Amino acid sequence: MLQPYIxxxxxxxxxxxxxxxxxxxxLLAANPFLAANERLVPGLVLAVPSQxxxxxxxxxxxxxxxxxxLFSISIHALxxxxxxxxxxxxxxxQLLSIPAAGIGRIVDGRAxxxxxxxxxxxxxxxxTYPFLQSKSIGQSVMGKPILALRLGEGPAKVHVNAGMHANEWITTPLLMTFAEDLAxxxxxxxxxxxxxARRLLRQVTLWLVPLVNPDGAELVQEGAGKEHPYYHDLMDWNNGSSRFTKWKANIRGVDLNxxxxxxxxxxxARRDTAGPGPRDYPGPSPLSEPEAQALAAFTREEQFDLVVALxxxxxxxxxxYRGYEPPEAEMIARRLGRASGYKPVKLTGSDAGYKDWFxxxxxxxxxxxxxxxGVNPLPVASFPELYDEVKPLLVAALEAALPDVL
Structure with a gap:
């Protein structure tokens, strides 16, 4: 059975x-005129197989x-x-409608x-979890709120951000999935x-900023039509291409990291990039972009004890970073590495990033x-495996911030 969808x-x-x-x-089988990699036109009527x-x-x-x-679904879905x-x-x-089984949770990283x-x-x-708190820490260039979520009430303060680079948007649902699992x-x-989990959140206050660059993520995922306020600039900065899958910057072509x-x-000097583009342009001055300004101001306000940028x-x-890191940093990095299977690396030849500044x-x-x-953007199909790597790493970061560890 098919149902129409606009x-x-x-x-x-x-x-x-x-x-x-x-x-x-x-969905493609029910609509043979569609191509998998083409941008959908608003107003198009599709036939959707019913569940x-x-x-x-x-x-x-x-x-x-x-x-x-009983039905292996989330309360939210019910x-x-x-x-x-x-x-x-x-x-x-009372009669209730039980939806077809989805993923049984609120956050869904399958798209x-x-x-x-x-x-x-x-x-x-x-x-669902009233002890969570949220607030907007600022706005993007195009006025989208930059959301922060808070879990816990402990004296140690940890911050994790994601979605700073546009085509790395998959880090956003990874972080939101972790927030749901922890709650x-x-x-x-x-x-x-x-x-x-309860002990962690009694001793640690965790602030998440899941999507630092909402305008850029939207550009990578949806492209830019002629109605987009930055359309002509974007096409120029992207060498005339309407494909933005390699775009890392914000909507003004500035690399936020x-x-x-x-x-x-x-x-x-190292980047030697003439002007705005998909990546590597540091902007006209430090903190010229509202997204970077918001994150820096939030960090100064909260005075975090440990930060992670995904x-x-x-x-x-x-x-x-240039010898400014505290003595325990390498030990914590090794701990995160053991949890995730990732390799701790002592990096040189990189400046002006959020982690560097912190x-x-x-x-x-x-x-x-x-x-x-792999290659950015990482495929959506890899989400479960990526989360299996990220989840224990983030738990290890919270444990590393406990007062008896730091």
């Missing part, structure tokens, strides 16, 4: 398939959690499938993930990668983690 701005094959809990191959749902009659002892567990029903009090005999997905998932996480483990009173005041002038790719951990100005442990291995 393509919305920002839609991709993977996003539509994810929404309907089908695979992209099924069946079933009905369930509520029993006297049923709760939302019990029903969700609520979404019954949006017209008040589920605050279940009544025996492109940008500002829209982040906003929706953050809202769902805050509703769920703390709620259930269980361990995560061998660590007591070359924006920080840590020997910025040396990095400018990038792709290479399966490496960079832990030093180490230089705060003299505390800072790490750049190059997630996965």
């Amino acid at each position: 393509v919305q701005p920002g839609d991709t094959l993977l996003r539509i398939a994810r929404s309907f809990h089908i695979n992209s191959e099924s 069946a749902s079933v009905s369930y009659r509520v029993g006297a002892d049923d709760t939302l959690l019990r029903i969700a567990s 609520i979404a499938a019954n949006s017209q029903v008040d589920l605050t009090q279940l009544s025996p005999g 492109e993930y940008g500002a829209r997905e982040l906003k929706a998932d953050a809202k769902a996480l805050l509703r 769920q483990a703390a709620t259930a009173g269980i361990r995560i990668c061998g660590a007591d 070359d924006q920080f005041p840590a020997f910025w002038e040396v990095e400018v 990038h792709t790719q290479g399966q490496e951990i960079y832990w030093n 180490i230089q100005d705060f003299r505390k442990p800072g790490f750049t983690v190059e997630v996965g291995y």
Whole structure:
């Protein structure tokens, strides 16, 4: 059975398939006029294969959690499938719609993930786990909020950011998946990668910034039509190509991880990049871009004890900067390496990155983690394997920040 769907701005094959809990191959088969790598035109009507749902009659002892567990779905998915029903009090005999099994969680990394997905998932996480907190730390060039999420209430402060480079956007759902798993483990009173989640969040305050560069991520995932306010500049900076898969910069063609005041002038000379483009342009001055300004101001405000910046790719951990790093930095890097299988690397010949600036100005442990291995952007199909690497690394970073360790 097929149902019609009208393509919305920002839609991709993977996003539509994810929404309907089908695979992209099924969607292509039902719409033979589509090509897998072509940009979808808003307003196009697609035929979507239907996923069946079933009905369930509520029993006297049923709760939302019990029903969700019975069908291996998330409470969020159950609520979404019954949006017209008040589920605050279940009544025996009440009929509920049970959606076809998806991935059983809020965050879904099986398709492109940008500002829209982040906003929706953050809202769902805050509703499901009320002890989470969120705030906007600033805006992108195009006015998109740069969201921060907080878990925990401990004296040690840890920060992890992701999505700084546009075509490395897969780090955003990786970080959001970790936030969901950590919140769920703390709620259930269980361990995560061998660590007591509740103990961690009593001793550590974790601030996440999952998507530093929302404009750039949108560009890589959706391209730019003629209606885009930067269309002509982007086409010029991208050598006339409408394919932006290699774009790392923000929407003004500035590499955000070359924006920080840590020997910025040396990095400018090393890059020797004439002006805006897909990568490696440090900008007209340090912190000229609102995304970098927001992250720097947030870091100064919170005075973190340890930071991790997620990038792709290479399966490496960079832990030093010009001798400013504290003595324990290398030991912590080795600990992160053992947890993930990544290689700690003492890096030279790189300046003006977020990690560089943090180490230089705060003299505390800072790490750049190059997630996965291959070519950017890493394929969405590799998400489960990437998360298997990232999850224990982030737990190890939290444990490294505990007061009896630092």
